[in-house]
Amino acid sequence: MAREKKAKDPKALLKKMTELYDDVSSEGREIFKEWEPKIERDAFVDSAENLSYYLALRRRDIRGLQSELSPWGLSSLGRLEPKTLSNLEAVIATLGELADESSPMARPSYESFVEGQERLLQNAEDLFGKKPKKRSTRIMVTMPTEAAKDKQLVKDLIAKGMNVARINCAHDNPKIWTKMIENIRHAAGQKKKDVKILMDIAGPKIRIDWIFTTRKKPKVKPGDRFRLTRNYTDLPPNDEVKVTVGCSIPQIFQALKKGDPVSIDDGAVEGKVVSVTDEEAVVEVKHVNGSSIRIKAENGLNFPDTEFDIELLTEKDREDLAFACEHADIIGCSFIRDEEDIVQIQQEIHSILGDKAAGMALMAKIETVQAVENLPRILLTASAKNPFSVMIARGDLAVETGYIRLAELQQEILWICEAADIPVVWGTEVLDNMINTGIPTRAEVTDAAEGGRAECVMLNKGAYVVEAVDMLHQIFEKMQEHQYKKTPKLRALSIAKMEEE
Template sequence: MDDELRALSPADEPAALLDEMVALREGIVGAAEPWLAAQGATGADARLTNLAHYMALRRRDLRALQRRLMRVGLSSLGRLESRVLPTLDAVTVALAALAGRPIAAAPAPDGDAFFRGEARLAAETDALFGPARAARRGRIMVTLPGSAATDPGLILDLARRGMDIARINCAHDDAAAWRAIAAHVRSAGEAVGRRLTVLMDVAGPKIRIEAVVPERKAKVQAGDAVRLTAAGLPVATPEAPFCAVVSLPAIVERVRAGDRVRYDDGKMEGVVERTAPGEAIIRITRTKPGGAKLKPEKGLNMPDTDLDLSPLTSKDEGDLAAVVACADMVGYSFVSRPEDIDLLEAALARHGEAAARLGIVAKIEQPRAVSNLPDLIARVVATGRPFGVMIARGDLAAEIGFERTAEMQEEILWICEAASVPTIWATQVLEDLVKDGLPSRGEMTDAAMAARAECVMLNKGPHAAEAVTLLDGMMGRMDEHIFKKTPTLRALKSW
């Protein structure tokens, strides 16, 4: 790389870079056209056009070009997610001035044009989540427990501390409880003088543990065998002293020897050793230190198994009546293909005009959802609905592996910013604080980095209120330092 930097003299570098930038822009516009045509998008659709340009740009390795631009004091192109062509045009115009050559390319964009993508993202965020608070850009979402149905004071306290969005998980409780919680959220918003919004997650085909044996405090260790059964009561055997019934019987028929199985967001992992009608034997290869307990309601992930499950279950379709009546947004679990958006749209259409205002939050939990994310975005943008993406890091980590989770969450943030789609940073934010009242150093750093998203989600727990207070202040301070990936260069006073 150093040889590349020394290849041209400082006098010749701007002219060479100018030629490269002109060719780069032309190549990106051309490469974006097939995807835009496939989506039925027109040049007037600024969100999808910028997204297409961003994908075309990021399929190229620009590292050497970045460093050469840095050497002549110009943009490194590293923060252009919301403004691909405006950034390329601005750099090209500057290079032309340095090279002393007129160019036929577009003129440098004015301030409004250059930052129009940021304005679009802010408008889309307001449309989905409601207006931002004066003290911070990002919103705070809190998952509410079922007890909130009979405890309006809990919701009011969260609202006073800074909660902006209440999340109701439709995998738990019932429509009567959800309606009571939503009513308390509306009342709390009136009491604090600002609009609070409601997200209701339909459960989807979440694979969960149901009944287990043994029920005592025995823990599964690496090397143990766990028997998964499709139905009936769990029965331990000498070969497999741990047994669990699964919530979706079909998965036991679909797994094959060698497939990996992960339990409770990766707290335990095993491999299918063998299968028989109605059961599968899992040999445990890894657990958290000290082992892990099998518990009802905990989730299973099977990253190697093609389960071919519809993301919208019959239960979900029944739950949509309450969602339409109570919520501002529906959280869509296990969405992975554009056709899944059509499935939800068809189900919502059965609820008439009342469902037309509902926003959609796609929960990105599977590798296929990551690879199809641009197409998912395009399909929802075509509906005109408010739309956001939840980076569901628990299931995503269990599917792709912990070692790639940080990388993938960054790529999701970038793609969504390019399309002006607000994001939710979810799963285990300030988890130790929420559960035990004392945060770890690592999760404090994670929470600070979460401020790059448009919303941060906290799980339910006995200390959720303290976590809201901490996050409210932290997000406000981080806003002074960084916007998305861009440092804002506030004056520092630490030394």
């Protein structure tokens, strides 16, 4: 029989908690002291201060302390993102009473516990529009080209619950975007709905420019090799290479090393570099989705372990950014790696809008390992000047970090952003099977419900996207009664109401 463990004495816990509080508050003040002079938006000051204390706390492993607090009916510190110091203060005040000692600090006010959550809710409303009546999570939809002509499609999306319309600047053109925006604004006005428009600047998405092969069926399978090259004028015959794919960015070949992983089409093809020169790399396929797969032009390329510098904004991106500054409510920034990328975007917007640049809302897509590692400074730099949100771009992020780490990282991003009162968009392949076939899988329904912890969830375009919006609305309506962020809501359960025999 296992030996029973006694709960830790409240006096010992009080000492531990007081020491933790002193360390966290001291380190947090030092972090905030560095940040404060850079913050131009008054609305972000309190959020930045809370984030500084949260980061100071999360540098520590406090799992042992959590298990010691729970038997006393105290907060185990698992939901302190929007109220870090107040949560610690409340636990210390209660421990002082349990230990019959004068508490080293006063019990915090109720207002201090809710002000962080209220800031986040207000920020979400400012960026994504008014909260729908029956759910707090907004729905974002990527506009298909048809939205420029099919007014009924736009009306149906809004009627079913779309709150944010996303225009992907990697596709279509300003003429088509203008028609889309006209249709969205008109339909929203008719429905008296607050629908925001996000224009997503393409950024340096690395893609296959062209393909050369002598094979009739140029599919690849594990063990095959393909050549990645920037030179299409001199293609030497090579029996071991089935397909040659073009990529015009020279920095890639200068940075690649033997053994580096290469991924195509969000991980549909995964391989390793077996040889590399300044002009090309030969890649051996290690894994494909299925028995074999065809590589196509325009497929995305990822290099998870390779760092290289490429321009954040192309000339086309700058033109698209100018259009977005005139027409969009939010500007999406792709492939952000660090705070310097944010500064470049802000400077470009300022050159277009001047003093009005501070009012333009920004969204950073977190899709690289570098972005995750630099997330706190990205949040600080962006929110210091602009209303700001984050999109967890789970497709590229999964390729960059590996699918195992994705589950962990998407939660960490949610926590860090909540501590900074930054709204989050849960993106990539949400209800993907539903959108394309009309039938959802069980796994993607659960994934969609998990996305309800974010302030907004993004759906891609597809034949059944209207039905997917309706389904997502119903999922969020149900889940809102049971969960907010990390906090379960204990609504009465019908399953618990057993009939008396």
